[in-house]
Amino acid sequence: MELSRQRARKRVMERFDFLRTCALARELCYLIRSNLPVLEPEDVHRACLFISKLCREAGCVEPSELCAKAAEAVLTDEEKFLEICAESCKLCSQSARRPRREERRPERERATYMA
Numbered sequence: 839m840e841l842s843r844q845r846a847r848k849r850v851m852e853r854f855d856f857l858r859t860c861a862l863a864r865e866l867c868y869l870i871r872s873n874l875p876v877l878e879p880e881d882v883h884r885a886c887l888f889i890s891k892l893c894r895e896a897g898c899v900e901p902s903e904l905c906a907k908a909a910e911a912v913l914t915d916e917e918k919f920l921e922i923c924a925e926s927c928k929l930c931s932q933s934a935r936r937p938r939r940e941e942r943r944p945e946r947e948r949a950t951y952m953a
Contacts, residue, residue, distance in 0.1 A: 859896035863889045867927065882912045886923075893930070901930045
């Protein structure tokens with residue numbers, strides 16, 4: 839019983855960490871990218887730095903660095919910003935940082951339910 843609770847807790851906490859970092863970063867990135875025309879470069883700069891921090895916390899170093907570079911580029915060169923931002927988004931979607939389900943155990947190792 840205790841092992842089941844521990845596994846369930848681990849899954850919940852992995853999901854929590856994923857939502858707190860990766861899912862939030864992706865949602866914020868989408869919000870910024872879809873509303874670029876109405877935002878000031880300073881707004882985008884601030885948001886990209888925050889997103890970069892979330893990515894780094896999730897262990898996604900390369901997308902984090904690209905977001906930080908994009909944050910700096912938005913202040914000087916919009917074309918370069920869009921290029922870097924697109925590359926970061928591509929890397930983010932390739933990393934698929936979503937927690938993986940536990941590996942399936944062989945039949946003989948699975949717990950048998952007994953009433």
